[in-house]
Amino acid sequence: MGGTGEAGRRGDGARRPVGRRPGESGSRDAILAAARDTFAERGFAGATMRAIAARAGVDPSLIRHFFGSKAALFAAAVAAGSDVASHLRDALTGPRDGIGARVADAYLRLWEDPEVGEALRALIRSGVALGGPAEQLLEAIGASDGAPLPLERVLAGTHLLGVAYARFIAQLPAVAALDHDELVELIAPAIQRYLVPDGASRG
Incomplete structure (x- = not known):
């Protein structure tokens, strides 16, 4: 009578549990x-x-x-x-005065974070071969919500991407030797001009 039977003789391997293992x-x-x-x-x-x-x-x-x-x-x-886009959207909110410094500061801090920086380095190193990931990173730098990026944000994104490559990938001495605040101060005016081209203060 079949309480054990063939299935019982096969033991634990007789049945596969359903759901997540x-x-x-x-x-x-x-x-x-x-x-x-x-x-x-x-x-x-x-x-x-x-x-x-x-x-x-x-x-x-x-x-x-x-x-x-x-x-x-x-x-x-x-x-x-990483959650690059949300951090940069936060930096883009608030007064237009000083937006270049806020975005530059937030962007560099993402690269300096151990886990986020690893993800960003992987994305940049793979972007040339894949095409898509490089575009995704540029959209994240521009804090895009999926809509086409305005030219000004494309330019800001490419500028920041170049700085990141020089500092964190190529580690060019002139850029890598600067501390965080010094680098923010140097690049903030350019980012301000891209993002606020109508002449607001450059932060």
Whole structure:
């Protein structure tokens, strides 16, 4: 009589539990953290799913289970590691006087944050090959809500992107040697002119 039967003899492997498996949330977080580190070190082209999986301590098939593709993982890792647009939108609010200094200060602080900076470095290193991520970063710098960016914000974004590349990627001595406040003071007038072209105070 079949209380145990064939299914019982097969033991725990006979049935697959439904719903989210225990530990899936922790595995997903570990994958995202490993992806941010690996993309930051190697860029998009150099980072492999196998290397990310090894760093996270999971099987590569679990990455495909959660994210599907390397491009989707990349986008998720950057999104999880930063909230660039919201920080810059905050800097853009308030008096027009001094907006250049606020945006420059907020932008540099994002790069100086250990986790956010890793995500931004990964995005810049991968942007040339991917196209899309570079555009996404520019939109974030311009605090875009998805609408086409005004020319002034495109120019402000490219200026800030160039400064970040020189300081945090290429580490050019003349730029890297400046402290935070000195660099803000130097670039704020240009950002002010881009964002407030009608002659408001340059902050």
